[in-house]
Amino acid sequence: MYQGISIEEFRDITDQKIDRERKLDLSVNIHKLKRWWWRSRLVPLANRNVELSLKEHDFLFGVNAGGFGNPGFEDMVSKLFNYITIGTFWKYCEPQKGNYDFSMQKWIGNWANDRGIVTKAHPLVYNLDVVLPDFCKTPTMDEWRVYTKAVVEALHEQIDIWEVVNEFMHEPVADAASPFFWVKAWANELGSDPTLAVNEYGPVFGHITDDYINICKGASDGNVPLDIVGVQSHVADNSVFDYDVMETNLNKFNALKEDIHITEITVHSDENIPVNNCPGHNNWSEALQAQEIEKIYRLQFANPAISAITYWAGIDGDPWRPHTGLLRTDGTQKLSYGVVDDLINSKWTTREAGRTNSRGDFNFRGFPGVYDVKLDGQIVGEVDLTSDDTHGEVRL
Numbered sequence: 306m307y308q309g310i311s312i313e314e315f316r317d318i319t320d321q322k323i324d325r326e327r328k329l330d331l332s333v334n335i336h337k338l339k340r341w342w343w344r345s346r347l348v349p350l351a352n353r354n355v356e357l358s359l360k361e362h363d364f365l366f367g368v369n370a371g372g373f374g375n376p377g378f379e380d381m382v383s384k385l386f387n388y389i390t391i392g393t394f395w396k397y398c399e400p401q402k403g404n405y406d407f408s409m410q411k412w413i414g415n416w417a418n419d420r421g422i423v424t425k426a427h428p429l430v431y432n433l434d435v436v437l438p439d440f441c442k443t444p445t446m447d448e449w450r451v452y453t454k455a456v457v458e459a460l461h462e463q464i465d466i467w468e469v470v471n472e473f474m475h476e477p478v479a480d481a482a483s484p485f486f487w488v489k490a491w492a493n494e495l496g497s498d499p500t501l502a503v504n505e506y507g508p509v510f511g512h513i514t515d516d517y518i519n520i521c522k523g524a525s526d527g528n529v530p531l532d533i534v535g536v537q538s539h540v541a542d543n544s545v546f547d548y549d550v551m552e553t554n555l556n557k558f559n560a561l562k563e564d565i566h567i568t569e570i571t572v573h574s575d576e577n578i579p580v581n582n583c584p585g586h587n588n589w590s591e592a593l594q595a596q597e598i599e600k601i602y603r604l605q606f607a608n609p610a611i612s613a614i615t616y617w618a619g620i621d622g623d624p625w626r627p628h629t630g631l632l633r634t635d636g637t638q639k640l641s642y643g644v645v646d647d648l649i650n651s652k653w654t655t656r657e658a659g660r661t662n663s664r665g666d667f668n669f670r671g672f673p674g675v676y677d678v679k680l681d682g683q684i685v686g687e688v689d690l691t692s693d694d695t696h697g698e699v700r701l
Contacts, residue, residue: 306552307548307604308547312600315548316603319604319606322607323606323607323653326607327364327606327607327609327653328670328672329671329672329695330668330669330695331668331670331690331695332667332669333355333357333666333676333678333688333698334349334666334667334696334697335349335353335661335685335698335699335701336348336349336665336698336700336701337700338700338701349666350665351661352660352662353661353681354659354681354682355659355661355667355678355679356657356678356682357657357658357669357678358655358656358679359654359655359671359672359674359676360674360675360677361674361675362649362653362654363673364612364613364614364672364674365387365566365613365614366385366386366387366388366613366615366649367386367389367613368381368382368385368386368389368615368617368619368631369392369427369616369617369619370389370391370413371623372618372620372622372630373409373413375620375632375636376636377620377632377636377638378620381619381632382619384646385645385649386422387421387422387423388423388424388425388613389417389424389425390425390468390568390615391410391425391464392427393410393426393428393429393456394431395431395436395438395441396437396439398410398452398455399438401440402438405459407459410459411459411463414462415463417463418463423465424465424466425464425465425467425468426456426460426467427468427471427568429452429456429457429468429470430449430469430473430478431470431471431472432477432478433472445479446478446479446480450484450487453469453487453488454487454491457488457491457492458491461492461495466500466501466502467499467502468502468503468535468568469484469485469501469502469503470484470503470504471503471504471505472504472505472506473505474505474513474516474517475506475507482529485524485531486529486530489501499530500532500533501530501531501532502533502535502568503521503531503533503535504536504569505535507537508536508555509536509538509546509551509555510541510554511553514554515557517534518557518558518561521561521563522560525562532564533563533564533565533613534563534565535566535567536558536565536567536568537567537570538551538567538570539571539626540571540573540597542578543579543580543581544580544581544583545582545583545597548604551604555604555608555610555611556608559608559609561610565610565611566613566614567605567611567615568613568615569617570598570601570615570616570617571617571618571626571629572594572598572601572641573589573594573626573629574589574591574594574629574639574641575589575627576588589628591639591641594639594640595639595640595643598616598641598644598645599644599648602645616631616645617629618631619631620632620633620636622634631645654672655671655672657669671690674690674691675687675689675690676688676689678697678699680699680701685699686699
């Protein structure tokens, strides 16, 4: 379907899917309580000018918090994103045994909480050598338990979602299931009902897709408290995605009952890196980065099983992939920033205006989320419209 088509054709196809899969038929009723000395009743406000504006998207658009402190980063997060991934790598949170430091995570978490931005801790258990502390390069499950408990106790007030195990199919641990039970129990003791996630790379290419899905199904059948299945989408160094392959593999995840999060996206912009399968382009560039990010976002947002998309490198300078940011190191915006801004804040938002009918209803089609309601130009309330409740009421 996607192979060899123009970007305009790609947009047309995904626009149709997004309208069908993402938008809902929504309605708001506006009425006023009128009181007399002997009785009161609700009176519909009919034939009145009304405006609905989406203020909080139900879908999560995220970024990795690693760029905090760099020029333009916090402003970008505030303008584009409602979801942020905060690093909790063992090596940096416990540099010496028993000497924990969660000050940065708490600061970012509080900053996000104050702005209504959903937070995720990434990760708790990740058995990759370069992010393990020098004093514990081959941790036992007991040692994982001690560290994981320290993170949960320190950050339970700041974190909404816990990525419990990361890349276990590539960096195995002796027991990938038990940490989910640990975290749930500890969070419950601290007064919260945690949302728990797993994360893995490779499924969009088809390398481990079926095995990963079967493991997640098995976890659910075994009552492992798993809420979110994470799928990474890092582009290969020397090729753009095959979007037919990506869509086929992502569609397989529709069989799971858990929410699907796209957890990590990076796309190159370094003109020194060749690209081999993109006609008209011999090397990566900022223009090609912008085009490919748009395609990734469009295809993934069109999939109704996916409830979050996170771009990994908000700003250039990541030690792994230094030229994959939406911002340059000086904080100036790349073309890709504009693409993401346009998708999230223009194309995938809803602003509708019209008049209420004789029953005080205003019907429209839009994206689920929290809406500001204006009547005759004045904000009179807000409504939360979702697939579970597509009708809202405002009482004056």
